[in-house]
Amino acid sequence: xxxxxxxxxxxxxxxxxxxxxxxxxxxxxxxxxxxxxxxxxxxxxxxxxxxxxxxxxxxxxxxxxxxxxxxxxxxxxxxxxxxxxxxxxxxxxxxxxxxxxxxxxxxxxxxxxxxxxxxxxxxxxxxxxxxxxxxxxxxxxxxxxxxxxxxxxxxxxxxxxxxxxxxxxxxxxxxxxxxxxxxxxxxxxxxxxxxxxxxxxxxxxxxxxxxxxxxxxxxxxxxxxxxxxxxxxxxxxxxxxxxxxxxxxxxxxxxxxxxxxxxxxxxxxxxxxxxxxxxxxxxxxxxxxxxxxxxxxxxxxxxxxxxxxxxxxxxxxxxxxxxxxxxxxxxxxxxxxxxx
Amino acid sequence: xxxxxxxxxxxxxxxxxxxxxxxxxxxxxxxxxxxxxxxxxxxxxxxxxxxxxxxxxxxxxxxxxxxxxxxxxxxxxxxxxxxxxxxxxxxxxxxxxxxxxxxxxxxxxxxxxxxxxxxxxxxxxxxxxxxxxxxxxxxxxxxxxxxxxxxxxxxxxxxxxxxxxxxxxxxxxxxxxxxxxxxxxxxxxxxxxxxxxxxxxxxxxxxxxxxxxxxxxxxxxxxxxxxxxxxxxxxxxxxxxxxxxxxxxxxxxxxxxxxxxxxxxxxxxxxxxxxxxxxxxxxxxxxxxxxxxxxxxxxxxxxxxxxxxxxxxxxxxxxxxxxxxxxxxxxxxxxxxxxxxxxxxxxxxxxxxxxxxxxxxxxxxxxxxxxxxxxxxxxxxxxxxxxxxxxxxxxxxxxxxxxxxxxxxxxxxxxxxxxxxxxxxxxxxxxxxxxxxxxxxxxxxxxxxxxxxxxxxxxxxxxxxxxxxxxxxxxxxxxxxxxxxxxxxxxxxxxxxxxxxxx
Numbered sequence: 139x140x141x142x143x144x145x146x147x148x149x150x151x152x153x154x155x156x157x158x159x160x161x162x163x164x165x166x167x168x169x170x171x172x173x174x175x176x177x178x179x180x181x182x183x184x185x186x187x188x189x190x191x192x193x194x195x196x197x198x199x200x201x202x203x204x205x206x207x208x209x210x211x212x213x214x215x216x217x218x219x220x221x222x223x224x225x226x227x228x229x230x231x232x233x234x235x236x237x238x239x240x241x242x243x244x245x246x247x248x249x250x251x252x253x254x255x256x257x258x259x260x261x262x263x264x265x266x267x268x269x270x271x272x273x274x275x276x277x278x279x280x281x282x283x284x285x286x287x288x289x290x291x292x293x294x295x296x297x298x299x300x301x302x303x304x305x306x307x308x309x310x311x312x313x314x315x316x317x318x319x320x321x322x323x324x325x326x327x328x329x330x331x332x333x334x335x336x337x338x339x340x341x342x343x344x345x346x347x348x349x350x351x352x353x354x355x356x357x358x359x360x361x362x363x364x365x366x367x368x369x370x371x372x373x374x375x376x377x378x379x380x381x382x383x384x385x386x387x388x389x390x391x392x393x394x395x396x397x398x399x400x401x402x403x404x405x406x407x408x409x410x411x412x413x414x415x416x417x418x419x420x421x422x423x424x425x426x427x428x429x430x431x432x433x434x435x436x437x438x439x440x441x442x443x444x445x446x447x448x449x450x451x452x453x454x455x456x457x458x459x460x461x462x463x464x465x466x467x468x469x470x471x472x473x474x475x476x477x478x
Numbered sequence: 479x480x481x482x483x484x485x486x487x488x489x490x491x492x493x494x495x496x497x498x499x500x501x502x503x504x505x506x507x508x509x510x511x512x513x514x515x516x517x518x519x520x521x522x523x524x525x526x527x528x529x530x531x532x533x534x535x536x537x538x539x540x541x542x543x544x545x546x547x548x549x550x551x552x553x554x555x556x557x558x559x560x561x562x563x564x565x566x567x568x569x570x571x572x573x574x575x576x577x578x579x580x581x582x583x584x585x586x587x588x589x590x591x592x593x594x595x596x597x598x599x600x601x602x603x604x605x606x607x608x609x610x611x612x613x614x615x616x617x618x619x620x621x622x623x624x625x626x627x628x629x630x631x632x633x634x635x636x637x638x639x640x641x642x643x644x645x646x647x648x649x650x651x652x653x654x655x656x657x658x659x660x661x662x663x664x665x666x667x668x669x670x671x672x673x674x675x676x677x678x679x680x681x682x683x684x685x686x687x688x689x690x691x692x693x694x695x696x697x698x699x700x701x702x703x704x705x706x707x708x709x710x711x712x713x714x715x716x717x718x719x720x721x722x723x724x725x726x727x728x729x730x731x732x733x734x735x736x737x738x739x740x741x742x743x744x745x746x747x748x749x750x751x752x753x754x755x756x757x758x759x760x761x762x763x764x765x766x767x768x769x770x771x772x773x774x775x776x777x778x779x780x781x782x783x784x785x786x787x788x789x790x791x792x793x794x795x796x797x798x799x800x801x802x803x804x805x806x807x808x809x810x811x812x813x814x815x816x817x818x819x820x821x822x823x824x825x826x827x828x829x830x831x832x833x834x835x836x837x838x839x840x841x842x843x844x845x846x847x848x849x850x851x852x853x854x855x856x857x858x859x860x861x862x863x864x865x866x867x868x869x870x871x872x873x874x875x876x877x878x879x880x881x882x883x884x885x886x887x888x889x890x891x892x893x894x895x896x897x898x899x900x901x902x903x904x905x906x907x908x909x910x911x912x913x914x915x916x917x918x919x920x921x922x923x924x925x926x927x928x929x930x931x932x933x934x935x936x937x938x939x940x941x942x943x944x945x946x947x948x949x950x951x952x953x954x955x956x957x958x959x960x961x962x963x964x965x966x967x968x969x970x971x972x973x974x975x976x977x978x979x980x981x
Contacts, residue, residue: 170858174865174899177589179876180504180889181861183899185592192587221496221663222586222647231663287694295698302699308488308666308686316662422690424664437858 172437215444225444236425243349255360277354286420303422404460484683490708499647516632516652527881543618556635557657569636590630621882681977707956713771730965733878736828739904751809757795759802777946787931814847820872828875865899906943
């Protein structure tokens with residue numbers, strides 16, 4: 139197990155090195171002079187020169203890459219040129235809102251997705267099967283942007299049930315010290331239950347918006363995987379022994395059908411952690427996605443590099459965790475020994 | 479904020495500030511907040527672009543226009559309790575000007591100090607006594623006093639900056655009407671009223687700038703009453719907003735210009751008649767009406783109507799396709815020609831939708847047999863290539879940094895700015911224009927300067943290197959109970975007067 143972990147971590151490191159090369163050159167290959175992007179209409183030769191020099195853009199590319207790598211080896215992601223802030227700090231600030239939103243969205247998608255999948259499978263061909271599959275099809279095809287706006291219009295504007303956007307009421311927020319920038323955690327740390335409830339309230343609509351596509355995918359995956367398992371002989375045996383449907387599905391079939399579902403959940407989770415730009419945009423959610431988008435728009439090199447590396451590392455870690463989860467779900471799957 | 483509920487004014491905007499160390503900032507979202515935290519030496523009057531005293535109570539110029547002496551306001555404190563005096567002014571300005579200043583390296587480049595021309599025209603900034611400073615120039619520079627209104631030249635607390643260093647941008651300390659409370663990046667900035675403000679305490683207790691990126695969501699927040707005012711609504715939402723009994727639209731002519739530059743380095747735009755023909759061929763009024771949704775006025779001069787020296791008497795080129803065709807024939811292009819038309823890829827204050835504007839121009843030009851191919855690379859490439867003259871025709875624009883015609887004309891139309899990377903992307907190289915603009919820059923008598931700028935506008939009208947397109951209005955939407963919110967053509971300092979009427 140340990141050997142396997144070490145091997146996986148080493149290969150992760152290697153992949154990250156590959157990502158660093160890729161992201162470094164991509165940033166330099168996309169058109170648009172970073173200095174010019176900052177100066178805009180007002181750019182003149184003197185100002186451009188000065189800025190390029192300050193940004194280190196006048197150095198040869200190889201020198202720039204070497205400096206980038208040497209900083210990286212000291213875990214220093216550099217400073218943003220736009221905001222002058224440390225990239226590591228900015229990631230530390232913008233990741234918690236994204237993580238919070240992703241967790242909420244995936245919780246919503248997993249619970250309701252598996253439930254809907256099971257209902258659909260055991261009613262195969264019936265009305266509920268048809269209804270959930272129709273819902274799932276709608277779910278994967280719905281434009282997130284439109285869905286988010288509609289939810290806001292209906293539930294916040296017309297019915298007044300939810301706040302429109304943001305993470306916490308602006309005045310309540312003044313009482314909360316942002317220690318971690320995980321809002322649920324910070325409000326609890328402050329011992330302010332009203333603020334905690336308000337933070338949960340703010341989380342619901344964006345989580346539904348972000349979770350809808352994964353919800354649909356999980357539903358379909360659960361259904362098809364469960365159907366496959368239900369066709370196996372041991373299930374027939376179980377029914378023949380006179381076990382109730384609840385026991386058969388809940389105890390014998392479901393766990394065995396979860397492997398592909400976990401794979402999908404892991405992939406979606408890793409993907410969403412990289413930031414959900416559209417959802418963040420609609421709900422004024424200050425997450426990693428919109429932060430990175432701003433950096434790209436401004437050709438702010440260091441945040442782009444640091445942000446992409448961070449997201450890649452995150453994605454790989456989630457994948458590793460999913461792989462380890464397999465062995466728990468299905469004991470037949472063994473962690474390969476390092477020599478293989 | 480103890481017993482009574484604080485009066486809170488929440489302003490919704492599209493993006494967050496980049497930084498709050500004014501000397502380094504160059505974007506509107508940063509200046510918008512800086513203007514509430516800091517003061518400059520001089521400022522605009524609330525309802526005009528005339529200069530009035532701010533941290534400087536009075537000033538005088540020597541006869542040769544080279545020495546400016548400022549007498550400073552007494553009994554003013556920074557938000558950290560330290561006193562404002564000549565040393566603070568010296569610190570704030572010399573930090574930008576003097577490369578050997580111990581705090582010169584803190585932060586990034588001083589973009590506005592270079593851009594506004596102060597870097598090359600200021601010789602020395604020196605202290606006469608505790609409340610008098612003197613700035614000497616290397617040559618007379620008439621826009622000088624206007625340039626001092628730029629928020630980048632605000633006076634910062636030397637004590638606070640020395641303490642925070644690079645982090646000053648996150649912990650700003652000034653003398654302004656509001657003091658800094660906290661900044662949650664990409665969410666909001668919270669400011670608190672400075673009750674002892676020398677200009678009188680502001681009308682609200684807390685001023686909050688909230689970043690709400692999506693235009694339609696921002697409007698819903700306003701309709702729900704969770705914010706009190708907002709900017710940049712979707713133009714399509716304006717009819718709806720006008721009908722809403724809870725909302726007010728507050729308008730103000732902006733100080734900007736959007737234009738279509740014809741690259742005179744390329745044929746056929748070297749030909750005067752061709753440029754005239756194009757000016758007659760575009761149905762400007764109709765296009766502006768449709769595209770700006772009532773928030774733009776057609777332009778005829780390169781400077782906006784609210785800029786002093788604006789020439790009302792200029793006769794705009796009328797829409798007249800027949801005359802345009804005739805001019806083309808006279809120029810030897812009876813069968814037209816084919817050129818590239820560069821469309822702005824991003825919305826800018828002066829041109830909200832470059833792509834649609836380009837399509838409208840394209841169809842108008844087609845009528846006089848000019849074929850255009852619309853080119854619209856992403857913004858960085860767009861700037862790079864137009865500044866290097868790769869376009870035939872390109873749209874671009876300008877928003878004023880300060881209320882002086884020089885700020886528009888010198889950068890956009892002088893021969894010296896036609897050097898690549900150019901500000902003058904028409905590559906209009908007129909010695910006559912250059913000499914008028916040079917003269918106006920050094921002349922200190924405003925009446926004579928205004929005359930010179932009217933000459934420049936007449937010359938522009940004759941040579942027509944551009945099709946001047948539009949001047950965009952700025953608007954803010956506020957809830958009905960918001961009082962004393964009036965916009966200013968350039969400055970954001972209006973937020974200090976805002977009040978909220980109790981319901």
